[in-house]
Amino acid sequence: MAEIQENDSGGRKKGKQKKIAIRVDFTPMVDMNMLLITFFMLCTTMSKPQTMEISMPRKDVKDESEQDKLKASEAITVLLGKDNKVYYYEGLPSENYENTTLVETNFSADPDGLRAYLLRRNGSIVQKISELDQRKKNLEITDTTYNREVSTIKKEKGAPAVVIKASDFATYTNLMDVLDEMLICKIGRYSIVDIEQGDLFLLKEFTKDESYVVHQEVIEEIVYEEQ
């Protein structure tokens, strides 16, 4: 690896030390380093995966008084149907679901999409939060105040509360898309709830699809208040 070059002229001048030039060949080391770099690049993850944090309601709270009752004016129910379709209705369903009308919508950012609708309903809060964002950007407020302000704004009276009910035909992507809309539209109160017979009935009537079979499920409606 390392070569030692002797100077030819050294022999004639007696008494003077031989001049030795040492040259080390680095190529194998560079090769090995490159190999190791490739190995590390291929076998590692640079970034940790993203997560969506959710809280589910407690199952053991059966006492009605412990739960927050939803106001009809604040409630929006989102139903996840077949083939990535999504429907919603406003308010709480009437006794026999007869006066409730479904609206079909989608996950796009179009004016008739779910996002546009939720932004419209949640307009004042989105407005306030974006003002706060601006102030945070200008370094007028600290992160802690920002977080505190955001959570108080989200809990304001009159803010819509979304109840998400997924049918058996929905996929995990659909659920994630709805949860995404909650984040984008700054909805403070939302909960994932088992679908009720009445909702299936509505879907069946609306789509004229017989496969939305009305089946027995334990009905639970607990509104989750975001902490």
Place this chain on the structure above:
Amino acid sequence: MTAMSDVTVLLLTFFMLTSTFIQKEPVSVNPPQSVSEIKIPESNIVSILIEPNGKVFMSMDNPNDRRNALAELGRLYEIEFNEEELKKFSLLPSFGVPIAGMKSFLALSPEQQDKVIMEYGIPCDSTDNQFKMWMQTARTVWTERIQKAYRENPDPSARKPDLAIAIKADANTPYPLIRDIMNTLQDLREQRYNLITSLRNAPPA
């Protein structure tokens, strides 16, 4: 040449220091996209892997916890695991075979284990909910370790760690499968989950 080797050594050091190794997963799962930018905690996680056909696998980040969990579960199901089997199990990154077949699974070579684990998955139907037992055991084992650490080194100012539950499910998993898993977790009074997602760019405000 010296300059180049300098650069390679520098890069190598950088990669060695910043990287975390990819966890080997028994099945490849494609998580759905989301705008959420919260990062997953580094330690104290139990991850649940759900593949599109509903097979469930689990992993715990602490090898010692894994080992204790298997010992504990073996006690509950009256299966005795010897020291060697426990050690082998603690080295597995994730697990997902029915407890009855665990002994024979651990006897296989690692290559064979990788091949057959795809066929299994932790049973989680209502008649034989081993997933629930695993989850419960994971929680017990974790709590014991934290409490022991606290007894040995009581530090009231330290923030109490919490066991995070990460659910990594494939984007095409039907919702009922997710619901069943969440229902089981809710039965165990586990209310907060981290749903693992891949990043999607947030829409302009």
